[in-house]
Amino acid sequence: MKIVVGIKQVPETTNVKINEKTKNIDRRGISGVINQYDRHALEAAFEIKAKTGAEVIVMTMGPDDFVVSLQEALALGADSAVLLSDRAFAGADTLATGYVLSEAIQKIGDVDLVILGQQSVDADTGQMGPIVAEFLGISQVTYASKIDVDNESLHIKRYLETVEQDITAKLPVLLTVTDQANEPKYVNVVEIAKSFEKPVTTWHASDLNLDDDRVGQAGSPSVVRSISSPEAVVKDNHKLAENPQDAADELVKILKEKNILVEDK
Amino acid sequence: MELLKENWIFAEVDLNKVNPITYQLITKMNQISNLPVTVVLIEGASESLEDDIKEYGPDKIITIKNDQLSQGNDLEMTNALDTLIEKTGRPNSFVFAATVVGRSLAPRLQARLRTGLTADCLDLHFEDDDTLVQTKPSYGDNIMCEIVVPNHRPQMATVRSNVFEAKKFNNPMTKVINITNLKVISDQQLTIASKALPQKSAKSINEASRIVAIGRGDKTEENLINAKRLADKMHAVIGVTRPLTDLEEFDINDQIGQSGQSVSPEILVNLGISGAVQYTAGISNAKTIVSANTDKDAPIFKYSDYYFVGNAEEFSKALEKALQ
Numbered sequence: 105m106k107i108v109v110g111i112k113q114v115p116e117t118t119n120v121k122i123n124e125k126t127k128n129i130d131r132r133g134i135s136g137v138i139n140q141y142d143r144h145a146l147e148a149a150f151e152i153k154a155k156t157g158a159e160v161i162v163m164t165m166g167p168d169d170f171v172v173s174l175q176e177a178l179a180l181g182a183d184s185a186v187l188l189s190d191r192a193f194a195g196a197d198t199l200a201t202g203y204v205l206s207e208a209i210q211k212i213g214d215v216d217l218v219i220l221g222q223q224s225v226d227a228d229t230g231q232m233g234p235i236v237a238e239f240l241g242i243s244q245v246t247y248a249s250k251i252d253v254d255n256e257s258l259h260i261k262r263y264l265e266t267v268e269q270d271i272t273a274k275l276p277v278l279l280t281v282t283d284q285a286n287e288p289k290y291v292n293v294v295e296i297a298k299s300f301e302k303p304v305t306t307w308h309a310s311d312l313n314l315d316d317d318r319v320g321q322a323g324s325p326s327v328v329r330s331i332s333s334p335e336a337v338v339k340d341n342h343k344l345a346e347n348p349q350d351a352a353d354e355l356v357k358i359l360k361e362k363n364i365l366v367e368d369k
Numbered sequence: 370m371e372l373l374k375e376n377w378i379f380a381e382v383d384l385n386k387v388n389p390i391t392y393q394l395i396t397k398m399n400q401i402s403n404l405p406v407t408v409v410l411i412e413g414a415s416e417s418l419e420d421d422i423k424e425y426g427p428d429k430i431i432t433i434k435n436d437q438l439s440q441g442n443d444l445e446m447t448n449a450l451d452t453l454i455e456k457t458g459r460p461n462s463f464v465f466a467a468t469v470v471g472r473s474l475a476p477r478l479q480a481r482l483r484t485g486l487t488a489d490c491l492d493l494h495f496e497d498d499d500t501l502v503q504t505k506p507s508y509g510d511n512i513m514c515e516i517v518v519p520n521h522r523p524q525m526a527t528v529r530s531n532v533f534e535a536k537k538f539n540n541p542m543t544k545v546i547n548i549t550n551l552k553v554i555s556d557q558q559l560t561i562a563s564k565a566l567p568q569k570s571a572k573s574i575n576e577a578s579r580i581v582a583i584g585r586g587d588k589t590e591e592n593l594i595n596a597k598r599l600a601d602k603m604h605a606v607i608g609v610t611r612p613l614t615d616l617e618e619f620d621i622n623d624q625i626g627q628s629g630q631s632v633s634p635e636i637l638v639n640l641g642i643s644g645a646v647q648y649t650a651g652i653s654n655a656k657t658i659v660s661a662n663t664d665k666d667a668p669i670f671k672y673s674d675y676y677f678v679g680n681a682e683e684f685s686k687a688l689e690k691a692l693q
């Protein structure tokens with residue numbers, strides 16, 4: 105079985121500000137880490153690998169420094185890594201990113217299972233999984249909360265707001281996983297040393313069979329027109345009395361004056 | 370490419386029930402749209418959920434009646450919507466709920482139609498009649514972006530629950546179009562069994578107007594009992610931070626935050642919650658926020674209207690008493 109895991113490198117903190125000069129997100133001094141959900145995607149692949157001996161290929165599209173995250177994924181247990189890097193990919197929205205990822209997966213060939221995180225913690229769209237599945241022409245199960253494997257099929261638990269689903273999926277299929285799916289493991293030192301012997305391949309646009317109109321900014325229907333830091337809602341930050349009962353009495357009095365918590369709902 | 374001068378809403382149905390976000394989307398679209406507002410509903414042949422939807426007064430309801438489409442198979446649903454759009458022409462916009470269902474189906478259809486989709490919008494408005502301006506948060510609600518899709522149709526968006534209010538509206542013009550013979554290519558790869566989750570609380574936290582939220586600093590069994598008593602007294606619903614979902618009695622539906630639910634109560638009481646960004650991402654629409662924490666520098670205080678520095682259990686007991 106061949107598994108591809110897509111990962112994204114994201115800023116270590118989501119507590120970012122807008123740079124007043126450039127009107128862009130200020131990433132100075134913020135280092136990149138593997139998107140948290142993608143750690144769960146990797147772990148899901150490793151668990152399947154442990155049961156079936158599957159080969160795990162980790163892939164990311166991004167600038168060259170994303171290789172740091174690929175290296176970490178190799179140390180965690182992936183067998184090989186692919187970096188998709190080209191200036192032509194810059195400015196891609198989800199549609200253009202999904203297109204490049206799906207073409208790269210097709211180039212790898214005979215992939216049985218694609219696993220992504222449920223969403224990135226920076227742009228937050230969660231759209232990559234369904235887009236890649238559509239371009240590959242395979243079925244998808246998103247927001248997988250539990251994954252078991254037997255023979256050629258997967259058993260998946262998935263939760264909608266008021267509904268629980270048990271899904272059996274035949275391969276090939278694409279999954280996106282939640283942070284409930286497993287507990288990601290940490291890197292151990294022996295694996296770090298070994299990871300430097302594992303292959304990291306870089307593919308540029310010219311290595312893939314791409315339609316120029318569908319990549320980067322040109323291939324992106326969505327235009328981010330402006331970004332801003334939301335007006336912080338001004339909160340009173342009123343400190344209540346030190347003694348708990350005094351504090352509670354004070355609070356109830358204020359709430360009543362403000363007509364909050366008066367009539368029972 | 371045939372263009373259709375209509376704005377569409379996908380009706381989310383969870384096991385034979387229309388998800389209330391659908392009504393919120395209809396009310397909002399009715400307010401902002403100069404073009405006719407159409408709801409697309411997919412239901413079993415014997416169902417008639419269009420009757421419920423009608424009460425919110427869209428201009429049109431297209432009902433695809435089909436017993437073969439399995440709920441949760443995004444590929445089949447995409448096939449159905451794509452086939453429909455081939456017949457009708459591409460609508461100006463097509464909005465979905467930013468639920469698991471909407472956030473899975475909409476991007477697949479986006480890729481099929483090769484258009485733009487904005488995720489998890491908090492606001493929508495039209496410019497020059499048909500340009501949909503979409504406002505969405507990123508970086509866990511720390512950044513807001515305005516996104517447009519100038520040259521592709523439909524302009525697609527998923528919209529977060531409970532940011533718009535649903536209002537019933539009697540529209541005598543509502544037209545219902547039943548489609549019973551839509552040819553849909555089925556997907557043999559997935560077998561899906563769905564069952565309703567046991568309804569634990571009478572009210573879900575994303576609809577609640579009063580919430581008592583419990584964090585790791587208030588996790589002991591005794592504290593939980595106290596917190597529940599306070600919630601009873603306040604007629605509030607219990608919400609939790611993620612660490613509490615390790616307990617048997619709480620799950621993702623009770624969890625507030627980025628990977629849980631967004632809430633918009635009149636009043637939210639936080640007991641023993643530190644205020645991690647992933648948590649506060651879910652409470653930005655809470656009107657009045659009260660927090661109790663032993664740490665005088667707890668980040669949650671920044672988000673609070675009123676705060677108490679000290680033991681959460683003592684505070685919750687005292688508050689219960691003060692409400693007698």
Ligand SMILES: Cc1cc2nc3c(=O)[nH]c(=O)nc-3n(C[C@H](O)[C@H](O)[C@H](O)COP(=O)(O)OP(=O)(O)OC[C@H]3O[C@@H](n4cnc5c(N)ncnc54)[C@H](O)[C@@H]3O)c2cc1C
Nearest residue numbers: 110111164165197198220221223224227229230231232487
């Ligand atoms: C502030 C901001 C807002 C944006 N809003 C939108 C928008 O509304 N609509 C839109 O179409 N585009 C949007 N974009 C562009 C979008 O972020 C990029 O296209 C991005 O490359 C992929 O989207 P995502 O991060 O949301 O991924 P998601 O779909 O949230 O990621 C899901 C999973 O896909 C995999 N994955 C994601 N990116 C990569 C990658 N580069 N390489 C390998 N695997 C990956 C990971 O497993 C990840 O967990 C926005 C960008 C920014 C900076």
Ligand SMILES: Cc1cc2nc3c(=O)[nH]c(=O)nc-3n(C[C@H](O)[C@H](O)[C@H](O)COP(=O)(O)OP(=O)(O)OC[C@H]3O[C@@H](n4cnc5c(N)ncnc54)[C@H](O)[C@@H]3O)c2cc1C
Nearest residue numbers: 584585586610611626627628629641642643647662663681
């Ligand atoms: C990708 C991702 C998604 C996430 N999504 C979510 C999400 O949706 N929702 C969510 O909640 N979290 C989420 N988290 C986890 C989040 O980062 C925090 O770990 C979590 O919110 C912390 O919960 P807490 O405030 O209950 O616990 P803690 O951070 O441990 O805080 C406990 C607080 O209680 C106080 N305390 C201790 N004892 C007492 C006492 N006796 N009385 C009063 N106060 C006391 C402490 O001072 C402390 O401030 C996510 C994390 C990741 C990485």
